[in-house]
Amino acid sequence: MRSGSEISSSVIILNITAQALITVAVFAALYAGSLNPAYRVTASTLSSVINGFATIALFVFIDPHLSIMTDDVVEGRTTEASFRRAVVWLAGTRVAGTIVAQVIFVPAAMLIAVVAGHL
Template identity: 50%
Template sequence: MAIQIIVVILLNFIISLIGTLAYSVRLVGVRTGKIAVSFALFNILMLVSRVAVSFQVPILTRYVEGNPGAGDLLTVFNVIIVISGTATVFGAILIPTFQRLLYRGVQSFTIDRSLSKLIIHSFSKSGIRYIKDCVTVPSKENVRQLTHKKYPRRIIFYNFLAVAFLTVGSLAPIYAGILEPDLRATCITLSSIVNGIATILMTIFIDPHLSIMTDDVIDGKRTEDEFRVCVIGLVGSKTLGTFASLLLLLPFSYLIVFMARVI
């Protein structure tokens, strides 16, 4: 396997892993009562994710330009999606551990009000010891709650669609350029066709609902258990949505080719 593809796979793994952990940030914010601080600390990881995204597309595009075989590249793209789905599963397993670490980070930052102290303490003996103590596995009871508790099925379905579109949104334009080499540059710039649908779903339906639910938990109108069930459902829909994008890669690639020809 080419070094470019290995790098892209690693970048996708990081992006998907951090994206999965993001679902637990609101829950930590509810528990600590410090939602803004929770997101501020998590933005350190999001910065890593954004850097990974900025390198992913150029590296993959450069590899495609040097290897124009559409059949072989379809397999490569599918492998990238599968690895992203695997990273999502891995992130779901890490959520309980990450919640404990972020919870402690929020408490420490609130007291010291220094990001540098927090980072330095994380690499100290006591910090490493605490990290080891935080390692845990997901509770089976939390997963079972999905079968007998109410959860926002509509929002979880929208999240499933949004994740599927976002996953394929960075790959379909590149593959469309393989199908129509003369319009490669146009195809790559049309990623907004796919990502736009996901953005609409997230902006209009998903994010407002999560924000209201977060406020309701803080105000005592909803329980933390209800919010946890919602987070579990969202993580599950992200996992399924990532793997479902395997079925969308070709259809959306041809859609982008069609739009490029029309334009």
């Protein structure tokens, strides 16, 4: 792990953010509905919007990077060991994203409640 990674820090941070949003979206929307019961249906609908943004971020930024790395391994431009390190980094960022989701749960629910109230 210390010998370097083929993944840039921006991809790592984006993956952590996307995983955190995917993890927290449904639960925060449900909790936002309990914070503001008058808008609970609107709040629960906003979870799909949050998941959509996170999914698009994964589709546009993370998946192409991993696909290029896979092609590089197949064509021999990089080693299989560096590809495995990158996969471990991506798995670690999923865990880190889940931990970040625990931190942003309540603020995200409050934000969803406010947005639902304005819609």
